[in-house]
Amino acid sequence: MNKLPLTLLLLVVTLGSYGQSKNVTYRPSHDLRISAGVLTPYGTSTYLYQDTPYYNSPLNDYKEAQYYYQGAHTVFGALSVEYKYNIKKWLSLGASVTYERFESKRFDRITAMVNKRTTIDAITVLPMVKFQYLTSPLVTLYSQIGLGVGLNTSTIKEDAHRTLQYTELSFAAQFTAIGVTVGKSLFGFAEIGYGSQGVFKMGIGYKFN
Numbered sequence: 001m002n003k004l005p006l007t008l009l010l011l012v013v014t015l016g017s018y019g020q021s022k023n024v025t026y027r028p029s030h031d032l033r034i035s036a037g038v039l040t041p042y043g044t045s046t047y048l049y050q051d052t053p054y055y056n057s058p059l060n061d062y063k064e065a066q067y068y069y070q071g072a073h074t075v076f077g078a079l080s081v082e083y084k085y086n087i088k089k090w091l092s093l094g095a096s097v098t099y100e101r102f103e104s105k106r107f108d109r110i111t112a113m114v115n116k117r118t119t120i121d122a123i124t125v126l127p128m129v130k131f132q133y134l135t136s137p138l139v140t141l142y143s144q145i146g147l148g149v150g151l152n153t154s155t156i157k158e159d160a161h162r163t164l165q166y167t168e169l170s171f172a173a174q175f176t177a178i179g180v181t182v183g184k185s186l187f188g189f190a191e192i193g194y195g196s197q198g199v200f201k202m203g204i205g206y207k208f209n
Contacts (some may be wrong), residue, residue, distance in 0.1 A: 031084040031092065033189065033205035037198025040078050040100060068115065073104035078198050084130060086207075092130040096146060098197050099123055117157045124150040124172045124196040137184065144176045150196060172196045181205070
């Protein structure tokens with residue numbers, strides 16, 4: 001069982017080395033992708049468990065816990081659409097748009113009724129640079145980085161008569177330590193990294209000239 005990951009890695013490297021050994025003139029191409037990621041900074045933080053979108057002190061959290069308790073929070077996304085222009089065999093430039101939604105509920109300990117709902121809609125735009133360091137007709141290994149901005153809209157409903165809504169800009173980033181694509185014009189891909197698109201990301205894409 002422990003030899004399986006090593007065997008798969010050797011297979012990818014062999015295919016990549018085979019592709020790089022061919023002396024073929026490179027033609028720039030376009031790359032469109034859609035993907036879903038998990039374990040984003042929002043999805044793995046205690047952000048939604050706070051009484052407000054701002055950090056509460058441990059003392060305030062303790063006092064609140066005497067009267068309220070948090071229900072499970074839900075995360076939808078992160079869903080991304082990406083475009084890249086493959087300038088060189090080893091270099092691509094492009095951008096991505098990512099959407100993610102977070103919801104949480106706070107309950108009254110006495111009545112067990114919901115007395116607060118928090119919803120956050122996050123849209124992230126990232127210019128991106130990708131470096132392909134191993135390519136073949138079927139398999140490509142790469143790393144990439146994106147730096148941009150996030151637009152976060154928060155809606156907090158405490159009861160039927162009070163609703164707070166605000167929008168804020170924030171710094172956003174995504175770093176892909178390793179990514180792999182398998183296929184030619186139509187391909188699948190998977191990535192491991194960290195940022196607004198998640199730690200693990202998978203999707204499909206289409207490449208054309």
